[in-house]
Amino acid sequence: MSEKEVIVGRESLWTKSGRKLLRDRAGVAAMVVVGIYGIIALLVSFGVIAQDWDKLGEEGFEGMSAAHWFGTNINGQDIFARALQGIKTAFQVGVVVAISATAIGGILGAIAGYFHRTIVDEVIMWIYGCIDAIPFYLFVAAVAFALKGAEFTVPVLDLHISLAPYAMHIAMIATFWSSTCRIVRGEVIKIRGLEYIQAAKAIGVGPLTIIRRHVMPNTSHLLLVQSTIAFVGAIKSEVILTFLGLGVKEGVSWGIMLSESINDVLRGHMGNFLGASGFLFVLVIAFNMFADALQDALDPKKVSG
């Protein structure tokens, strides 16, 4: 018996997809790049590197030097350190939005699909239909209006958290879940007719248990792909929203750097623009490539070996 046959014998979707993914050279390269960004984000969060990003220098708009790799901005702050801080901000926004939006979309999608052709399905479809009708940037603006001065109170600890700075996150989650929901719903409508679901029903398993134990695990490959798409969407939206004055207000992000650079470039200082856009572009393209490779690897219809 050859080695290959042994592997085939105990192959699941995940091991097979893993092998397919590892054979995809572009996908692996993209994964490595994303991994490096992730490590930098962790190092920045734990205070290991790029901590003096807000230290004011004596001279603004310095060129590239050993001390300031990308030069300095108008306040003499080191652009390289700020760009690294931007990675942390991007991962914060991306991870929070991707996980929350995919979780909400996945759960509601599974429920809607399982209760297809009932009022539950209609109501969930109605909700995402309404959200999709409002243009994204305007929706964020509307959410920002609604959250101005709103507070989230933790009852026991007497903690008051102002919601206004999170208008961007909340609005992104509120809009991004709908595409996941639609895709998962379509898949679940297919799954719910399969024999093992029928069998579970026949032995009297409750619908919520079926959804949780038997339906949702079979949509996890879709959730994985959708969360990578949401991650990229969140990072790109952050830049635009910050430019429009609806995004990140504290700390530093690539959106803040690019907004600052609008005046810089007209005076011939490219540091901010090139620094932020370079980091942003590489991360987004790597994530896009990774998402594509993941999608191909998880698609059982694509037989590449």
Added chain:
Amino acid sequence: METLQYAIRKLIYAIPLLFGVTFLSFILMVHFGPDLTYSILPKSATQEQIEEIRAELGYDLPFLQRYGKFMKEVVTLDFGSSTSSGEKVSSILKKAVPVSFLVALPAFILANLLGILLALYAANHRGRFPDKAVMVLAAIGMSISYLMVVIAFQLIFCTSYGLNWFPVQGWVEPPPDYPDATAGEIFYYYWYYYWSYVAVPTLASIFVALGYNTRFFRAVIVEELNRDYVRTARAYGVRNRKIMMKHVLKNAMIPISTRIIITLPFVVIAGNLVVEKFFGIPGVGLVTYDAITNGDLPIVKAVVTCTAVLYVLALILTDIVYKIIDPRISYSK
């Protein structure tokens, strides 16, 4: 007759959706929205004045009556006056909508046309080098932030660091008042300045949209290419060009035109916040941007609600148009 029935059914189906989008707008921007009393009142207002304004804005009404008041605004398209300039919202939008439309239209048409052409080209060479090259370029285009593109394009085309061909910012002014200007000259004046202001925003918008469009259109066309009728046509010896243009493209037009039609309300009404703000074009995008930064609620309310309602109407319209084009579509589908 069946088509009419279908259309009426679709319209009835849209009622909950219309109710939903207006209700969502109401909840976000009126119910939880900011209190405008003090931005309207002069300083040191008396208690009676405060009461009066609050009554006028409907803050003292119960929930359902406030919603009714909001719905009246939506139906009559009368959203009151801007809190920052005092001008009627409807007259502000009446000026801004045509500008947005003029700015967005060339980019919208070209980005879709070029997208279809590139997608046809890529799909025709599926799996080979031209396809891969187009798809890699599309992936790169999709990964570049809109803001990066507008900054770079302005630098390249509008400043002395680059080609310096076009003005940095602005919009067409009415022509200087020459008594002996002919109609042709006035037309030329508008034509010239229109393109000098619209060229760079158009290029930037095409650049950003093209990657997404090409990818979507290619997927649709490739799916169509895998169908049996294509194989049959090939077996009959129909020429490739004819298969692509006459059969595949025609069948792919349904998903393609859906995408085009449902993005139209966003293009026309919502405007393009980034481009209009960046290039100082006084369309809906810039009006909305200013309204967002100034907290000018009536304008944001009007723009959000109108776009959402138009989007829902466009969805119904596409459904009805398809029913007329393609009789295979039935209600149950």
